[in-house]
Structure formats: structure tokens, C-alpha cells
Amino acid sequence: MAVSDDAIIALLQDETHKRKGFELLLDKYKERLYWHVRRMVHSHEDTDDLLQEIFVKVWRNLGKFRGDSKLYTWLYRIATNESITFINRNKRMTVVGMEQGDMNIEETLEADPFFEGNAIQLKLKSAIERLPEKQRLVFNMRYYDEMKYDEMSEVLDTSVGALKASYHHAVKKIEEYLKAG
């Protein structure tokens, strides 16, 4: 049985049990955050590096967590911000170095030893990748992570109405892309 967020928070706030609390937090959230990050950066190696940085950042900032938001949304917020920073940094490096400039998501995933998806999964990934960044993020969090709009609102600091609109547009675009063959 999974330990509750409240129990984890109580341990994290007690200096003598902080490390134990962090281990429980890792157990509970490492996989969920891994997939959240992986959907954004795609490569396993990048996800692995980024996830370690994210958890180190979480450890450093435990003192700043006041319990105003849920532990789960606080972690997602850190992971999302770090992933966006990583993606933007990589975009700049790609432009400067002209490396993999024209390599699309399908080619990237086909070359990835840790992707075993079929043609339909590849097509869906391709459709998602074509979305604007915000819509892609909202779609992933709603479709794969099944997050509620109010939780997403906390993570992305965006109103529920705007999130619903973003999700609606994203789904429609993907549907059209899939139907187009």
C-alpha cells in the first residue's frame, strides 16, 4: 500500500526522518515523473539525466514546500519547468550546431533503442509532437497522466478554462492528423 502524501510530508519536515521521507517520495513518484519527462524529451538517456537533476532540486527545495499545494502537483511543477528549460536549451544548441536539425520525431524514436512502439504509436507520437508546446503539455497530462484540470492548473499556473480550451484544440488536431492517414 502506497504511503500517503501527508505521511511523506510529515517525515520530510522532520530533520531526523527527512531522508526516509525522501526515499518514500522517490518510491512513490519516480516512475510517474519519469514518464511525464520522457513524453517531453523522448530519449531515455536525457530523461534519466533530467530526472536525477529534478530530484536533487526537489531535495534542495524541500524547505520551501509549505504544503499550500499538493506534493504531487509541486513535484510535477518542478519536473515540467526543468524539462521545458532542457528542451529550450537543446533547441538553441541544435540551431547553433545544426545537429539533427531536420530529424523528426519518428526518425528519432526509430533510432532509439528504448522505443518499441508500433506504427500507430509512432504516428500518435508524431501528431503530439506537432502541437504547440503548451497544448502538447496539456494533452500529455490529461490523456496519459489523467490529471484533473484543477491539478493541471496548479502545475502550469493557468486557468482551468484556458486548459480545457488547450486540450480541446490539441485533441482535435491529433484526431485530424490520425484520420488523414
Add this chain to the structure above:
Amino acid sequence: MKTENNILIELQNLAPTLSKLSKAEGYTVPEGYWQRLHEDILTEIEIEEIELPESAVSGIPEGYFESFNSKVFDKIDAIDAEDTAPEVKVYTLVDKLKPLMGVAASLLLVGMVMYNVFVPGGQSSSATLSDFVSSAEVFDATELAVLDGDIDAILFEEGVVETLALEEESFDEMDDMLEGIFEDEELNELLS
């Protein structure tokens, strides 16, 4: 469960094709990855807990940049001060001894004259000033020549110099010899 149902209903209404697809993504992770990830993160945290001094992390001494500006300005002030300071003359040992050397030379000369005039065997103690001056000239012209000759002989005997200084007559002989050479017609023809 309620959220999942809501999401599915929402999706079926918006995108029937997408709603029929499996949510499996095709991503995989290396074997044993989750356990390794857990250990790696805890190791990172342990490293994080070791508080290294700032200099060990950055490779520069602690507070280096905070004190950098004042160090630069100190150097600029020192250079400005050097440029505006009055020139200080440096005296060598010779410069310092020059006046003393002059006095010493004068005293030595006076001493030698006095010796010549007043010591028994020298000039009469009742000598006049003109006697004194003329005796000094004699000392210079003859006594020094004798002294020089003696010193040359001593140096030659001691092996300090290899030849004795030539006598006056030796120079006359040398002149004759050179005249003979210059008057040699064959030699002059050869040289011309």
C-alpha cells in the same frame, strides 16, 4: 475512477479515432533501471549533503570577486603615486667617497711635501716657500721616476710582469730601426 471515466467520455465526444487507441506508448527502460535510478538519486543527494568550500567548487578562492575591484584600484593608485613622486637620485659608493678621495689625495701630497722639507736628510727646516715649491717639483720629476723604475724592477723579479719597461735609450734604438725599414727600397716597392 471517476476522473478516468470523465476523460474517456470527453475524448469519445471530441476524438472517436483517438479514443479507440491503446494508451501504450512503446517507450521502454533498461532492465533494472528503476532500482538503479533510486540508488543514483540517493547517491546524488549524499554528494549534495557534503558541503564543499566555495573554492573547491569554483576553483577560485573564497570572496575572490568581492575583493577583486579593490585590488585593481590599489594597483592603479600605486602606479599613479609612482608617476607623481619627486625623482630620487641614487648615490653609489663611489659618488659618496669622491669628496673624501679628493681630501685624502690633497693630504697625501701635503704630507709628502712636508716629509721632504722637514725630515732630517731632506731639505733644511729653515727652507723658504720658494724652496718648498721647487723641491716639490724636483720630487715629482726625479723621485717619482726613480720610484717607478724600482717598482718595475720589483714586479719583473716577482714575475708579475714579463718585461721591464724600456729605458730612454731603447726608444732611440727602435726609432733607428724603424727608419731603416722605411728607407728599404725593395720593401717600399713591394708595399706600393
